[in-house]
Amino acid sequence: MTGRLVRLTWVQPEDLVGHELRQAVEDGRSGEVAAIAARWHAAGGHDAPPRAGASPEPPPPRLRALAVELLDELAAIPSPLPEPSDLDSIAAGAPGNSERRPSPGNAAGDGLRERLLGAWLGRAAGCVLGKPVEKIPREGIRRIAEATGNWPIRGWFTAAGLPDDVAARWPWNRRSAVNSLAENVDGVPEDDDLNFPLLALSLLERYGRDFTTADVAAIWLDELPAGRVFTAERVAYRNLLGGVEPPHTATRHNPFREWIGALIRADVYGWVNPGDPRTAAEFAWRDARLSHTANGVYGAMMVAAMCAWSLVAQSDDLASAVDEVVAAGLSVVPAESRLARAVRDAVADARSEPDFERVVDRLYERHGGLHWVHTINNAALIAAALTHGRGDFTASIAGAVAAGWDTDSAGATVGSIAGGLLGASGVPREWVLKNRLASSVGGFDGIGFDELTHRTLALGAQR
Structure with a gap:
């Protein structure tokens, strides 16, 4: 048989x-x-x-x-590009900014708690918005949204009123449609874009701020089910089980080493280092090198730095605050890398073009040949959505999702940064989900955002 x-x-x-x-x-x-x-x-x-x-x-x-x-x-054939993966060489090629300091009182007390809670809520909202349309191309996402009266996107996707021909042409992500549409979302469903922040929190609680890449490997093996990792993480996991030591886990038979996986693991490293993008980026580097190299590592470092700055940037001028956040991200990655150039170009388009759909057109012109979960195109999209959104939470996460690349990952990261800038009270109520998060990471299933915020604050206080 x-x-x-x-x-x-x-x-x-x-x-x-x-x-x-x-x-x-x-x-x-x-x-x-x-x-x-x-x-x-x-x-x-x-x-x-x-x-x-x-x-x-x-x-x-x-x-x-x-x-x-x-x-x-x-x-055995090395890349000729000047895109190093070791920390010292990355730092040597990064522009840096020694003048970056948090404003007095901006990174402490109830204000920080409010911003951290906003970041957690924002990450969850952006992730859940993107889940049902993951793997659906940009054209299909727009067609679904238009057919259900949700274009421009201003709310959760829904199957209510969706014509049969549209549903057949652009089927929902089969694993996510059951728990991330307007009619069935109930709390925050499990997703790797949320599992990894939980794992980073657990890593810091177990090993402290001096954790190593080997510690990251150990906690993966202890707490992360192998079936809940994908692309570069799955290859690195397999390599670990085969006895390969980090950082060689990132390079052995791993063509996904510049894809988005490390970027989605970086937020917590910024949240525990508010106002300190360099340390946040170093934390992200220690994690990312388990599975990624070059631009895959840079994406994680950039996002960690952006998350760190999102918690301290002055919020009275949100457009300027977003610019500061993006600048903080670029300050920690090699200026001549493909990722840095892509982000700078995306930001320039987002500043000059009033129609975000045209901004995305230009992103596709430059990066349409990349896989939909590559780091470079998604990092450029994240920066563009934030810049064009100018602090508008809904416009920012909607732009990231509507572009049709890694919808839940880009939406989650944009939501995290926008939520950190705005604070919990600034995240529109229609995007705030029940205070319950599902997870396959040990000890976290059913946890609430209030507890996650408390634990993140405690880790930041150890600086």
């Missing part, structure tokens, strides 16, 4: 080759890997699946063996 196949996503060698070949084009190795690509295709190898995590059928054994061989050959 033949059973159903288990096609574990994001780890099959025959799929990783296509992703690594695309990564090679992005990081300047296209000439060096052309012969390898030709060998792969001549043997019957396929390109990377465009949106799915695995091709539907396993290959012949000879093709899988060739895939493993080619992955090793590809790993």
Whole structure:
């Protein structure tokens, strides 16, 4: 009797080759890997699946063996780009800003509690808004929203009134539609974009502010179910189980090392370092290097720095506060990296173009060839949505989700930063979910945002 196949996503060698070949084009190795690509295709190898995590059928054994061989050959070819992954070299290429200091009284007491609660609430709201449309392209998201009277997006997605032909053409994310539509959302459903902040909180509580990358690995193995990680994290997890030591876990057969996974793990490192983007970025680097390199690491460092500054920026002029936050993020990453250039271009467009849809058009012109969960395109989108939103919470998270890349991740990060700027009282009530968060991370299922805020404050007080 033949059973159903288990096609574990994001780890099959025959799929990783296509992703690594695309990564090679992005990081300047296209000439060096052309012969390898030709060998792969001549043997019957396929390109990377465009949106799915695995091709539907396993290959012949000879093709899988060739895939493993080619992955090793590809790993031996270094990128020529000046995009380092070690902390000292990153710092040397980052512009920095020694004058960045929190305003007196802005990062203490009830004001900080209010801002932290806003950040937690905002992250949850942006994540849940993006969940049901994850993997749906930009065109489909707009069509769904228009068909249900929600364009421009100003509320949760809904299946109520959605025409059958639109629903068939653009099906909801099957795992999320059951708990993240207006008619069924009840508290905050589980999501990796929320699991990772909880894990970072647990990491800091267990190991303190001097935690190491090895500590990050240990808490993953102790508390994070392997089936709840994806892309670079799943490869790094597999590498850990195979006895690979960090930071080599980030590079062995890992073509996703510049994708968005490390970026979504960074918020807490900013929240426990309010007003201190450099330390926040260093914390994020220690975490990110377990699974990511280069721009994948820079995205995490940038977001941690932005989150740190969002808690202390003066909120009487929100547009200026957003500019400060973005500047704090750029201050900690190499100025000539692809990520920094993409963010600067996105911010310039967002400042000059009144129609955010045209801003997104330009993002697609520049970055449309990247995978929908790559760091560079999503980091640029995050900065653009914040800049164009000018402190308007709804406009900011809606812009991040409507763009159609990593909808729940970009929405969550934008919501976190906007919520940190505005504070809990500034997050519109229609976006505040029940004080209950589901999670598969040990000890956190059912936790409330009030407790999360209290625990985050306690960690920040240890500075």
